[in-house]
Amino acid sequence: MSRTRTERLVNLVICLLSTRRFLTAAQIAATVPGYEHDPDDPRDHEAFQRKFERDKAELRELGVPLETGTASAFDAEPGYRIAHREYALPEIPLEPDEAAAVGIAARLWRHAGLAAAASSGLAKLRAAGVDVDPQATLGMEPVVTVDPAFGPLTAAARDRRTVGFDYRVPDGDAPTSRRLQPWGVVCWRARWYVVGHDLDRDAPRCFRLSRIVGGAVRTIGKPGAFEPPVGVDLISHVAKWSGPVERSGRATVLVAPGRAAGLRRWAREATSGPDGDRLVLPYGDAESLASRLVGYGPDVRVLEPPEIRDAVIQRLKEITARHDEMATARASG
Amino acid sequence: MTRPAQRSGGTARTSADRLARLLNLVPYLLARPGIEVSEAATDLGVTERQLREDLELLWVCGLPGYGPGDLIDMAFDGDRVTITYDAGIDRPLRLTPDEALALVVALRMLAETPGMANRDAIERALAKIENAAGELADAPVAVRMPGDSDRVAALHGAVQRGRALRITYYAATRDETTERTVDPIRVLMVGGLAYLEAWCRRAESMRLFRADRIDALVELDEPAAAPPQARLHDLSAGIFRPDQDLPLVTLRVGRSSRWITEYYPCERVEPDPGTGDADGAGREWLVSLRVTDLGWARRFVLGLGPDVTVVAPAELADQVRERAAAALDAYATLPPDGAPEPGAARSGVELAQGADPATTAGSH
Numbered sequence: 001m002s003r004t005r006t007e008r009l010v011n012l013v014i015c016l017l018s019t020r021r022f023l024t025a026a027q028i029a030a031t032v033p034g035y036e037h038d039p040d041d042p043r044d045h046e047a048f049q050r051k052f053e054r055d056k057a058e059l060r061e062l063g064v065p066l067e068t069g070t071a072s073a074f075d076a077e078p079g080y081r082i083a084h085r086e087y088a089l090p091e092i093p094l095e096p097d098e099a100a101a102v103g104i105a106a107r108l109w110r111h112a113g114l115a116a117a118a119s120s121g122l123a124k125l126r127a128a129g130v131d132v133d134p135q136a137t138l139g140m141e142p143v144v145t146v147d148p149a150f151g152p153l154t155a156a157a158r159d160r161r162t163v164g165f166d167y168r169v170p171d172g173d174a175p176t177s178r179r180l181q182p183w184g185v186v187c188w189r190a191r192w193y194v195v196g197h198d199l200d201r202d203a204p205r206c207f208r209l210s211r212i213v214g215g216a217v218r219t220i221g222k223p224g225a226f227e228p229p230v231g232v233d234l235i236s237h238v239a240k241w242s243g244p245v246e247r248s249g250r251a252t253v254l255v256a257p258g259r260a261a262g263l264r265r266w267a268r269e270a271t272s273g274p275d276g277d278r279l280v281l282p283y284g285d286a287e288s289l290a291s292r293l294v295g296y297g298p299d300v301r302v303l304e305p306p307e308i309r310d311a312v313i314q315r316l317k318e319i320t321a322r323h324d325e326m327a328t329a330r331a332s333g
Numbered sequence: 334m335t336r337p338a339q340r341s342g343g344t345a346r347t348s349a350d351r352l353a354r355l356l357n358l359v360p361y362l363l364a365r366p367g368i369e370v371s372e373a374a375t376d377l378g379v380t381e382r383q384l385r386e387d388l389e390l391l392w393v394c395g396l397p398g399y400g401p402g403d404l405i406d407m408a409f410d411g412d413r414v415t416i417t418y419d420a421g422i423d424r425p426l427r428l429t430p431d432e433a434l435a436l437v438v439a440l441r442m443l444a445e446t447p448g449m450a451n452r453d454a455i456e457r458a459l460a461k462i463e464n465a466a467g468e469l470a471d472a473p474v475a476v477r478m479p480g481d482s483d484r485v486a487a488l489h490g491a492v493q494r495g496r497a498l499r500i501t502y503y504a505a506t507r508d509e510t511t512e513r514t515v516d517p518i519r520v521l522m523v524g525g526l527a528y529l530e531a532w533c534r535r536a537e538s539m540r541l542f543r544a545d546r547i548d549a550l551v552e553l554d555e556p557a558a559a560p561p562q563a564r565l566h567d568l569s570a571g572i573f574r575p576d577q578d579l580p581l582v583t584l585r586v587g588r589s590s591r592w593i594t595e596y597y598p599c600e601r602v603e604p605d606p607g608t609g610d611a612d613g614a615g616r617e618w619l620v621s622l623r624v625t626d627l628g629w630a631r632r633f634v635l636g637l638g639p640d641v642t643v644v645a646p647a648e649l650a651d652q653v654r655e656r657a658a659a660a661l662d663a664y665a666t667l668p669p670d671g672a673p674e675p676g677a678a679r680s681g682v683e684l685a686q687g688a689d690p691a692t693t694a695g696s697h
Contacts, residue, residue, distance in 0.1 A: 003390060009352055010394040017421045018396050031397045062353055063429040088424035092465045098458035101451060105439035105458075114435035120353060121432030126376065127357040127425035129364035140489045142446050142478070142522035143568050144439065154434060157473035170591035173616070184473035187442070190525030210595065234475040261510045265503055265548055295636030297656030298663045313664055316657045318639030323654035326642050330650075 008034030009055055013064060017087060022069045022079025025052055056080075094130050103132035108144040113151060146192060148215025150185065153194045157182040159223040162199070166213040175213045179220065180205070183228035188238045195237040197226070206238050247282040251289060252303040255279055259299040263292075278303070286311060294319070351387075354379070358387055359405060359422045366415045373414070388414065395420040433466035434474070441476045446522050448485025450493075478525060484544050485520060485527045491550075492517045497557045498531070501549035502542055506626045510548065511535070516557040518565065520544075523572045530566060532559035539563050541572065573598055575623035582630050582649060583621045587640035597622055619644065631656060 011032050016023065029035040029048060037048040059066055065086040068078050094102065102125065106118040126132055149165070156163045163182055166175040182196040191208060198205035209215075255263060255277045264270065267279035283289040290311035293300050302309040354377070361377070362368065374384040388407065395404035395418075406418035428436070440459040444452055491498050498517055503510045515531035518539075522528075527544035539559075567574075575598055585605055586593065594602050600623060604616040624630040631652050634641055643650035 117431035118435035
């Protein structure tokens, strides 16, 4: 955009803010510098119209609330104006500690998708008279990252538009095509999910954003196509199956002296004996404890319960067999 | 010769940015009468020259009529500037949906951060921003970051008091617990986990310590004094940036262990052409990742179980096989009931609790 175009657009904004009456394109052309043309020359007039369309699009892109209407019931031609009340950011009386928090919050996006939006939003707050100390720190900061599907999905949830995407779960072979009425997006334990009504399953479902193939989300149909359930608790739909595991089981293991530090730190009891240290470990799921214990190889042996002991031995046998096969194949091939 | 970077395609964007900047500039200066041009430029993140060009442009803009009383006017007093006529752009433009979303979600993240000390200010700010953004603030985004608030708050307190710390730390890579003295710099939340970034006097380098692996913590009387060469970690690519010098491990992974590709940064993931049926269904995957330590890789692979075999390096494959075989031998010599001998001491020693056994492997 050239300097003259920028100048023209600033003047257009000022002109439309200052008018109560809707101004037609012709009236604007006669007023705002930069739109001078001969309306009787079709080519010149067409060039003006194109220019004016581009400028309107530019302002709308920026978020300028351009109103259209007619000055009176007798006018056929549409006119334009900007209502100051719609244009202006309302007063935000932020205390210094609140302003600092906003400044820090805006910086959270520095590694992620909304960085530009955060800094232009912050620029508007400064313009509204809020002083934001760029050096302020809380001594503690979350580092925020989002998946590419975040933008389109939040927009679709806001507009209540149905979306479609290809979804790939690691234990499936091919992506499946899904259609969803998105209620909202959830960040749970630093992973992003979208929650909504799955049109194919006809049930509430949540999807992990990182599994949406290419981050590609297409909108289907018109805005306002659905209403999320009243008072829906988005988090509960995600956290339901990711909740903490109850560890009421107890296993006793024998650990070689000085080894398996990772087990020692979550043992409920430890006793030293001549053949090593006995640890009592809390567990929830037998299989996941078994897999963890197998990691320590001969440094850890399970004494009880038998189900864990047997699971560990079974795993060790299979691992040995598979790696023996590999070694044989490598030696012969 | 220097070439202007990011010119192509960026021009339209930067000029749209300029329009946004100009519309902001009048109310910004209006709120700060007599501000120094250099101070305003720094604050707005533009050069002084750019700011003066913006002011010159605004000076010829104004209300229809465009006479002396209609144009935006400003008074200069040395290096200070005051807007004397704003031509009606006395307020910044309202927030766009994306701007409202960015600020509201980030504030929710801050408020949700475990152990955050200024939660009250954050929540007040959030309420005010939501109020100003109107219906836009109704961001369809919910945030929850569970964590050990007390531990994070203790670390954060140490950072704020500027004291050195003596920590007992479990290093998962080497599976060992060590004592070290560190000079704390800041506390971070990355990927849902809290980290203490500190200068480690033992390693003589900057380290990120996972809060849930700090088993004990003593605040020392001496001040934290990280040496001048201490540099903060660059987190733009995540917490673990695999170094090309690290050993590359390739695994053949069955369906039930494919989840590892979502939890560990992998360099390559591809279906193994030699497995599965003719259509490729049920294929195993070849997964390559960099590891800092082969000992860790050995525990990792053994822990994953029979669904995973080591393709390379051969050294790791041999170690995995030997360790598994040695463990089986050990079971063969252990009495099957496994009951502790009658004479063994029963005075249990309570150890650190609350550490999550499922955080390194198997948690999905």
